[in-house]
Amino acid sequence: MAKPKIGVLALQGDFEAHRDALKRAGAEGVEVRSASDLELIDGLIIPGGESTTMLKLIEEEELLPALKDFGARKPVFGTCAGAILLASEVVNPQQRSLGLMDMSIERNAYGRQIDSRIAPIEIDGEPAEAVFIRAPVISRVGPGGKILASYQGNPVLVEEGRHLAATFHPELSGSERIHKHFVRKVAGERN
Amino acid sequence: MNFQSDQFRLKVGLAEMLKGGVIMDVVNAEQAVIAERAGAAAVMALERVPADIRKEGGVARMSQIRIIRDIMASVSIPVMAKVRIGHFTEARILEVLGVDYIDESEVLTPADEEHHVDKSDFKVPFVCGARNLGEALRRIAEGAAMIRTKGEAGSGNIVEAVRHIRTIVKEMKQLTVLGKEELVHEAKNLQAPLELVEYIAQNGKLPVPNFSAGGIATPADAALVMQLGAEAVFVGSGIFKSSDPEKRAKAIVKAATYYRDPVKLLEASEELGEAMPGLDVSKMPESELMQTRGW
Numbered sequence: 184m185a186k187p188k189i190g191v192l193a194l195q196g197d198f199e200a201h202r203d204a205l206k207r208a209g210a211e212g213v214e215v216r217s218a219s220d221l222e223l224i225d226g227l228i229i230p231g232g233e234s235t236t237m238l239k240l241i242e243e244e245e246l247l248p249a250l251k252d253f254g255a256r257k258p259v260f261g262t263c264a265g266a267i268l269l270a271s272e273v274v275n276p277q278q279r280s281l282g283l284m285d286m287s288i289e290r291n292a293y294g295r296q297i298d299s300r301i302a303p304i305e306i307d308g309e310p311a312e313a314v315f316i317r318a319p320v321i322s323r324v325g326p327g328g329k330i331l332a333s334y335q336g337n338p339v340l341v342e343e344g345r346h347l348a349a350t351f352h353p354e355l356s357g358s359e360r361i362h363k364h365f366v367r368k369v370a371g372e373r374n
Numbered sequence: 375m376n377f378q379s380d381q382f383r384l385k386v387g388l389a390e391m392l393k394g395g396v397i398m399d400v401v402n403a404e405q406a407v408i409a410e411r412a413g414a415a416a417v418m419a420l421e422r423v424p425a426d427i428r429k430e431g432g433v434a435r436m437s438q439i440r441i442i443r444d445i446m447a448s449v450s451i452p453v454m455a456k457v458r459i460g461h462f463t464e465a466r467i468l469e470v471l472g473v474d475y476i477d478e479s480e481v482l483t484p485a486d487e488e489h490h491v492d493k494s495d496f497k498v499p500f501v502c503g504a505r506n507l508g509e510a511l512r513r514i515a516e517g518a519a520m521i522r523t524k525g526e527a528g529s530g531n532i533v534e535a536v537r538h539i540r541t542i543v544k545e546m547k548q549l550t551v552l553g554k555e556e557l558v559h560e561a562k563n564l565q566a567p568l569e570l571v572e573y574i575a576q577n578g579k580l581p582v583p584n585f586s587a588g589g590i591a592t593p594a595d596a597a598l599v600m601q602l603g604a605e606a607v608f609v610g611s612g613i614f615k616s617s618d619p620e621k622r623a624k625a626i627v628k629a630a631t632y633y634r635d636p637v638k639l640l641e642a643s644e645e646l647g648e649a650m651p652g653l654d655v656s657k658m659p660e661s662e663l664m665q666t667r668g669w
Contacts, residue, residue, distance in 0.1 A: 193394065193631075194394070194631050195393070195394040195395045195415060195630075195631060196390075196391055196393060196394060196395075197390040197391055197393060198393075198394070199393070200390060216631065216632065216635075231390070231391050232391050232392075232393070232394070232395065232415070233391065233392070233395060233415045233416070233451050233452075235410060235413070235450060235451055236395055236413045236414065236415045236451070236627065239411075239412070239413035239624075239627065240413060240627070240628070240631055243413075243624070243628065263391075264391070275450070276450055290450055291450060294472075295446075295472045295473075295474055296384075296388050296452065296473075296474035296475065296498065296499065297469070297472055297474075297497055297498055299384045299387070299388065300380075300384070301380040301383065301384065314383065314384070314387060316384060316387045316388050316391060317388065317391075317452065317474070352387065355383065355387055355390065
């Protein structure tokens, strides 16, 4: 069977780091900048970066309907800014989003860059590392959401149906564990 | 040099998040809001844009704190601010203030003609300018977590930014084909630590993101330096010294994303109004150049 083809939204942010992580996780990563690029892929990663910048470009290029439609059919994984774009409600400040996952998220909730941190977390009882950079906090998870990891009492890795959101940056840690999990989800949906 | 330390990874991590974006110079909260609305990935708070510093002369220092505070309070994107080369006290003040990145910048009047700030000693990340690989590696050795080409700030002329990015990219390529003993010799020529020279030889790129600055005035300028290898752009005077800042800011943001797509670049370049006035750098006296500050 061919490797799953996973797009990385490459409007702005650390999309290259995700592409490298996908490669290590056994998938083919391709850059996505237009609605037609979405037709070629089995799943999508929305990377870290500035959510306001990505949102401007999504609106400017009229990608919002295409991304929502993609998410209604195929898996999407958002990290940090990507998680913000996936959430149904964004605060601090309030802004538009794709609303593919029923959760509330607060931007820059830990403070400024000086409050960024690398912290130990646990996923499925195994230790993992979470790189938080001007990270948001998920303040509410809808009834369909499953919390896979938490830090300081807040969910940091959440799964809802085919979608996945992390407030940290697994693409900046050496481990491909979370990317492998997403690749498996994409492969599962494809079958 | 410990690239694996948590602190250094977090500093480089924020620079990673800015890739593919535009960092815009702003002098007040109103401009910062316009920049954010146009899609800036970050703003750089300063008292005067480089074109005005050039025109008005005098000593250019770190911004007034009130201006930086106002800007930090009015936008949700990262806020950077500049300190004079070697002025580690200005840097300590900005660190306590909580800016997200410090630019130890040749645009301001240098405070020390021999030493740059020991940036590894700070929790806040630093970006520094460079004209060539030796300069870039010396700044990284001092702890810079992002490099930007210097170009010639406030000139509205892309020629120096092009020269600097081409120089750095070429010097990196050359190292990748050299043997071990040749790298020792190159480290001497570049006046850079051997360890960093070996890193470039193995990886063909800097251990930190490499952005471009100094003279970007149009969407085409931004796309040009990105095609030459820059991973994001800083735009100083180019936006707020043009006739329609908001429109131009949006257009440059679009160009930084679609830098390889000429159709999108055409769209971005339509109906922009007047660009900032430009200067012929080759006719400028040496004493007026900002790029020669720092070593």
